[in-house]
Structures are given as C-alpha cells and as structure tokens.
Amino acid sequence: MKPASIASIKSQLTNGELTQKQIEELYKDSRKGVQAILKRHEKQQEKQALLKQAFIKMNTYEKEAYRNGNHYIAGVDEVGRGPLAGPVVAAAVILPKDFQLLGINDSKKLSEVQRNEFSHYIKQHAIAYQISFIDNTIIDKINIYEASKQAMKEAISGLQPYPDHALIDAVPLEGLNCTYEAIIKGDAESVHIAAASVLAKVARDDWMKELHEKYPLYGFNSNMGYGTKEHLQAIETYGVTPYHRYSFAPLHKYRHNTLLN
Incomplete structure (x- = not known):
C-alpha cells in the first residue's frame, strides 16, 4: 500500500484525526518530511500541555470560591491608571463554571491580536460582563486611585446577575453587596480577573484609537495616552487637549491654560 502523503499526514495531525497508535507508527516512517512534522507536533503538544497546566493553576481562586458555595463569580480589573490622557476603564465579567480559554493571561502579556481574539471569545461565552469608563475630568477631581x-464598582453594579463573590485585581473595594478577594497581581493569578483585564484593555485601546482620529498629533493610537517621549513632545509643541489629565505631574503647568479644542 502506498504510504500517505506528507501533506495528508500533516492535515490529519493538525485536525486530531490520528490515534496515538497511528502516531507512534509514523515514527517508523523514514521520510524526513514526516519526522519534521512529528517534531513540530511534539512541540505543539508540549505547548498545549503547559497552557492547560497554567489554566488549571489560574482557576485556583475560582475553585475555592465554588467550594464555598458561590454560584456567580465575577472577575474585576482596571486599565489606564498611568496614562496622561484618556479615561480609566474597568471591566467585570462572570464566566460559566466550565469556561476554558487556553492562553488567557494578564492583558499586558498578550499581543494586540490575542487580546482582540480573546475579548471576542469572552464576550461570546460570558454569563455577563460590564465595562465602565471614568473620564479624565473625574480623575482630576477625585484622583486616579x-x-x-x-x-470597578460601576462595572460590578452593572452585572446581571449580580455576583455572589468577586475576584478583584489588588484593590480592596468596600460597600459591595457580595464577598470579595483583592488578589495581588490577580490578572496573572485568576482566569476571571485576566478575562476582565482583557475586556478593559481592548475597550480602552479602542477608545484611544477613536480619540486619535480627532487629535492625530499626539499618537494616541499607539501610546494609548501614556507619557512617551513623542507624546510629551507633542504636548510641548501643540499644547494639551480636553482629554489630558491635568492633575498628573507632567501636566500641572497646563491646568489653567487655554485648551486645544
């Protein structure tokens, strides 16, 4: 019998159509192309195994919350504390108990493509999610913290159903109508918080890209409002916009200046 083509073997491996016994038989195939495919397959399997282990570890807080009798668990995170312009954005998300998304992590550790793909997937599969924007004028009045x-509180309040328990990235939140845990570096420790991190990051980035269309001189579509060298130079050259945070140290001197409209 003529052996299967290398292209056919690659397709079958990729689509998971071969049994473990069939894969073991392929190691006897002397063709270099087949052995190269098997090597890549091994690496992919190892990567998948590591992603599964990481996902299981990131479910530790969730499992404990479920064991304590909680039904709806919310992950909560915010992005945009550090920028000189734009809002701070928080997201809260309730995921189903059997939710799985290998590779989910702190949004800062993901590529833009990954964040966008994950955000779409999370929104499709979440029980509920809510995203809240607090603009720069409020930040200047009450401080960024x-x-x-x-x-965060607004995002949680907007969830339907309301959560029984909230997993929050680092920040203690008093006055919630549910129990909560504030977890240091929670966006790398909890699936729910990581999911909230992704939703908040994508929402804020999209907002800043829209702002760039109105104020293209500041590079908001790439710096997202952070104080990059180019952004600071643009402020020196063109002044500030109504979306800058005048309470932040580099912008104090502009607080009473005429704003760029």
Missing part, C-alpha cells in the same frame, strides 16, 4: 475604584 479613587477613580479606579469607582470604575
């Missing part, structure tokens, strides 16, 4: 907490 309080604005971050307000954004």
